[in-house]
Structures are given as structure tokens and as C-alpha cells.
Amino acid sequence: MKEDLVNILASIVGEENVKSDIIDRYCYSMDASIYKSIPDVVVFPQTTDQVVEIMKLANTNEIPVTPRGAATGLCGGAVPIEGGIVVDLTQMNKILEIDLDNFCVRVEPGVIQLQLNQELKKQGFFFPPTPGSKKMCTIGGMISTNAGGMTAVKYGVTRNFVLGLKVVLASGEVLSLGGKTLKRSLGLDLTQLFIGSEGTLGIITEALLRIIPLPEETAVIVAPFEDINEAAKAVNSVLNHTIPTAIEIMDRGIIKAVNAYVPELNLPEVDALLYFEIGGTPEEVKKQTELIVETCKKHKSNNVQWTSDPSEKQMLWQGREAAGGAIMNLDKRLVRVYEAEDVCVPISKVPEMVKRFQEISKKYGVPVGLYGHAGDGNIHSGVLIDVRNPEEWQKLKKLTGEVYETAMSLGGNISAEHGIGVLRAGWMDRILGEGLHYVKKIKKVFDPKGILNPGKLGI
Structure with a gap:
């Protein structure tokens, strides 16, 4: 990236909130997935206005922008595939309002799930969606992937608790969506459209979340x-x-x-x-x-x-x-690779999915351990391979394909809560069919130049 553009970014967020050294940039080249790609620069905004100015600069110069939270994602969603600017939102981490009378809380995207619930617990309330990464994951990341977790069987997933959002679009325009009412019937719901979009339509800078009383x-x-x-x-x-x-x-x-x-x-x-x-x-x-x-x-x-x-x-x-x-203990000579790790099937099909997954594992000689959320049919896997052996990667690719095909044949899908990112982007035409054409049209409306999180979701 041209030095003058980096200087402009520094004028927006402050020099101390811009990282352009190669070592710093390398640290922001990955998430918890198998993917890596080094950004040109990393910025740490602290206000919505700063995100607006970053997006205006990026849009004018057609620079790719990748929003990032805690980077606990397993699908490459926070990896800057085309370089450009990584917008790290972890410094926007304030709980702005706790409104118990209206059963809601307003937060910035960098708030950690566990920290939010620790504060809410003092008031006898909680925010139910609970990913396994609750000690690290941010609310913005949870919304962007529509995260679930163990409590989804009773309470639902993240989208069931989002009442409103403030979103900065690729152009720098700000949308304020939703509100404190628990019900609304106002036609097409743009709030829901941004949930699960993995930063491809806009950057979330505030969220209004529903909260409920803790059980006795x-x-x-x-x-x-x-x-x-x-x-x-x-x-x-x-x-x-x-x-x-x-x-x-x-x-x-x-x-x-x-x-x-x-x-x-x-x-x-x-x-x-x-x-x-x-x-x-x-x-x-x-x-x-x-x-x-x-x-x-x-x-x-x-x-x-x-x-x-x-x-x-x-x-x-x-x-x-x-x-x-514990998964590495299946075979300590091998390494866990996050592939085929988030399939979901109808609840009654869980035993068949588990048995067929185990059969596929034996077929390719790839150790697999299975666990997950039986109450909603979401099965996670620990798949182990020798990552130094190219043949092992080929076997993994075949195993993954058969696992996905099996899940779909049982009436299920290839991701329940981890998202699509880069990992499953190539499967979106298979999953959505003609629907992918319309998803791409929606992307074009919100991001005409295709600068927001390119390479994700198959769009």
C-alpha cells in the first residue's frame, strides 16, 4: 500500500493505532483456521466515525478491507485473502448501556462474550448464545457468523438475540437498524440480513442485544x-x-x-x-x-x-x-485440522451421521473424534493428519467432501455455527443453487466495488 495512504489512516485513528511493520502484519495474517494471508496494514479504530473515514478511503482507492475481532473463527473469515486493510475492532470494547427495563444491552463489537455475561450476572441477567470460545470471542464476531453454542437447543442462536445494529457500509454510509422493541413487522428486515454475513456487507460498530433473567x-x-x-x-x-x-x-x-x-x-x-x-x-x-x-x-x-x-x-x-x-490424544504424532468440523443434521439423523462419519474416517485412515450439540443435530469433529504429507491433505479433502455430501443427503447442511469464510466458500453454489445468484446481487448492492472481506462466502 502506498505510504501516503498509510499516513492518511494514521491521521484518522492515530499513529499508535496503525501497524505496518511486517512482523506486526504477519500476526494479523491468520485466524484459527488453516489459512494465512498478510495484510498491507492493520488499523485499530475506536469510534464509528473513524470506521466511516477508513471505509471512505478504502472505497475511493478500491482497497480490500477485512473486519476482525478476536480471530477465533475456524473458516478463514478474518483472513485478509487479498491483503489490503485489516480493521481490528477489539479496541471498540465498551458496554454502552444496560437497560434492564427493556431487557436489552447496547455494546460495541469488541466486547468479549464472557465479559459481557460477567457484567450482566451482577444484575441477574445473561446473554444466552455461548460459543466454545466464549472467553475470547467478540460480540461482533458472533453476530458476523451467527454463532451458536451449547445453549442453542433452548434459547436459539445469536440472531435470535439481536434487536438492532449500527453498520458502516463500504461507501462509509452508516445504517442504524432495529431498536428496543421486542417485536416488529416492518417488511424486509435488514438487521437480520447483516447477521451471518461475515463482514461482506458492512462493518458492525454497535449492537443492541436482547438479554434475559438468569435461572434460579x-x-x-x-x-x-x-x-x-x-x-x-x-x-x-x-x-x-x-x-x-x-x-x-x-x-x-x-x-x-x-x-x-x-x-x-x-x-x-x-x-x-x-x-x-x-x-x-x-x-x-x-x-x-x-x-x-x-x-x-x-x-x-x-x-x-x-x-x-x-x-x-x-x-x-x-x-x-x-x-x-483432548483431540490430539487420538494420535499425538498428528495435528488437528479444522475441516468437516461443523456439520448439522436433523436430530433424528445424528446416530446415522456419526456412524457414517466414522466409516468415512476408517475408509481414508484418518483418525476422527466426534462431539457436539445433540439437542440441535450439530456435530463437531476433530480430524487429525500428518500436515507435512501432501497425500494426507488429499485424503482430507476427499473425506471432507464425503462428509458434506453425507450431511446433505440426510437433510442437513455443512455449517451450523462456525460459518463459511474461505473454507466452505467453494460449496456455496452446491448449497444455495440458484439462490447464490441473488446473494451475489445483494452483495453488489451494499458493496459495489467488492472491497469488503473479499474471497468469503463464495461471493
Whole structure:
């Protein structure tokens, strides 16, 4: 990038908020995915007005712009594929307003999910969407990918809690969308259009979020199953009578990996482990706990454990929370690669998807451990390969294709909460069909020069 343009950026955000050294730029060349691409410059705006001026400069000079939060994404969504400007929004991290009377909170995009909930907890409220990266991920990133997490089975995903947005378009124009009302019927909803758009239509600089009261009490139930089909039947039976906050699943491979990673947990090495979390009044929690425990026992689960004690709950959750970090223990000679890691199928198809995934794993000789959100059919995988071996990458590509085709054949899709980014961009015509043509038209309306997060979403 020309030095004069870098100087203009420095005049907008301050010299201390511009990084153009190669070492600094390299640090912003990647997210948590397999992709890397070095930007020409990184800027750290602190106000909407500064983002406006950045976008005006970029639009006039047709410079690619990649919005970035905590970069915990797994699909290359925050990777500057075409270089240009990375707009790091992490310094826009203020909680601007907590309005308990209207059950909402107004925040800047760099606010961390966990920090938001720590503040809301003081008031007896919370923001339900809870990704596994909650300690690091930003609200802006959650909105951009429509993040989900464990609580989605009961509360829904991020889009269900976004009431309004302030968005800076490619031209520098600012849109203020939505408001504090919990209901509206005003035709096409532009607020929802920006959710999940991964920064390809505009840069979010404020968000108005719905919040709800914390439950009085919560409980955790862990049930082992020798047959994953019985586990699936138990999930369906439970959902026919009550909606837990979370229903999580781990397959045999992940259980073994967790036991190697945290031996003191000594999890039962069965076909499937189900984790349930429930919340409500003490009476509701007691009633739901009894229902879920009895349902699991009817479906051949022995040694079901449950508790509402805070310290004991944490102990029971440790197994599921360790799943992501434990995956390397499937084979310590190999490295986890984030491919085929976020498929989603109808709830009743979870056992078939798991078994077919395991069969595909054996077919290509690629170790895989499976876990995820059984309550909404979202399956995550830990796929391990020797990243130094080109043949392993070829096998991974074939495995990924078969996994995606299998999920679609079962009525599912290729991403439930991690997004598209670069990783799945090539699959969008297969997923959307003729719809992709209209998505590209929408992109053209908001970003005629194609400068916002190019190379993402297949548009």
C-alpha cells in the first residue's frame, strides 16, 4: 500500500493505532483456521466515525478491507485473502448501556462474550448464545457468523438475540437498524440480513442485544450409553417433554482422548456420553432432572450422574469442556485440522451421521473424534493428519467432501455455527443453487466495488 495512504489512516485513528511493520502484519495474517494471508496494514479504530473515514478511503482507492475481532473463527473469515486493510475492532470494547427495563444491552463489537455475561450476572441477567470460545470471542464476531453454542437447543442462536445494529457500509454510509422493541413487522428486515454475513456487507460498530433473567438454579446430568442409537432415542424422548438448556454428545473416540488428556476424569468408554444442563426454579429443575434421568435409564443408560451443586456441576462438565483440547490424544504424532468440523443434521439423523462419519474416517485412515450439540443435530469433529504429507491433505479433502455430501443427503447442511469464510466458500453454489445468484446481487448492492472481506462466502 502506498505510504501516503498509510499516513492518511494514521491521521484518522492515530499513529499508535496503525501497524505496518511486517512482523506486526504477519500476526494479523491468520485466524484459527488453516489459512494465512498478510495484510498491507492493520488499523485499530475506536469510534464509528473513524470506521466511516477508513471505509471512505478504502472505497475511493478500491482497497480490500477485512473486519476482525478476536480471530477465533475456524473458516478463514478474518483472513485478509487479498491483503489490503485489516480493521481490528477489539479496541471498540465498551458496554454502552444496560437497560434492564427493556431487557436489552447496547455494546460495541469488541466486547468479549464472557465479559459481557460477567457484567450482566451482577444484575441477574445473561446473554444466552455461548460459543466454545466464549472467553475470547467478540460480540461482533458472533453476530458476523451467527454463532451458536451449547445453549442453542433452548434459547436459539445469536440472531435470535439481536434487536438492532449500527453498520458502516463500504461507501462509509452508516445504517442504524432495529431498536428496543421486542417485536416488529416492518417488511424486509435488514438487521437480520447483516447477521451471518461475515463482514461482506458492512462493518458492525454497535449492537443492541436482547438479554434475559438468569435461572434460579441449574443442574447437570451425564448419561453413558453403550449404543448411540439408544442415546439418540433418549434425546428425542426428553425433547418430547422438556427443553433442556443444553444436550451435548461425545463419541467413543473423543471419550478415550479425554481420558488420556485428563486421566482423573476416568470417563466410561462407551459408544456415547450425553450431557444435559437444565435451568429454572428449584422445583422445575427437580422435576426435569427426574424426567431426564428416568428417560435415560429407560434407554439402557446405567450409572447416570446428576447434581445441582455448583462445584460438582463443574466437575461433571469437565469431560465435555475438555473435548476440543483432548483431540490430539487420538494420535499425538498428528495435528488437528479444522475441516468437516461443523456439520448439522436433523436430530433424528445424528446416530446415522456419526456412524457414517466414522466409516468415512476408517475408509481414508484418518483418525476422527466426534462431539457436539445433540439437542440441535450439530456435530463437531476433530480430524487429525500428518500436515507435512501432501497425500494426507488429499485424503482430507476427499473425506471432507464425503462428509458434506453425507450431511446433505440426510437433510442437513455443512455449517451450523462456525460459518463459511474461505473454507466452505467453494460449496456455496452446491448449497444455495440458484439462490447464490441473488446473494451475489445483494452483495453488489451494499458493496459495489467488492472491497469488503473479499474471497468469503463464495461471493
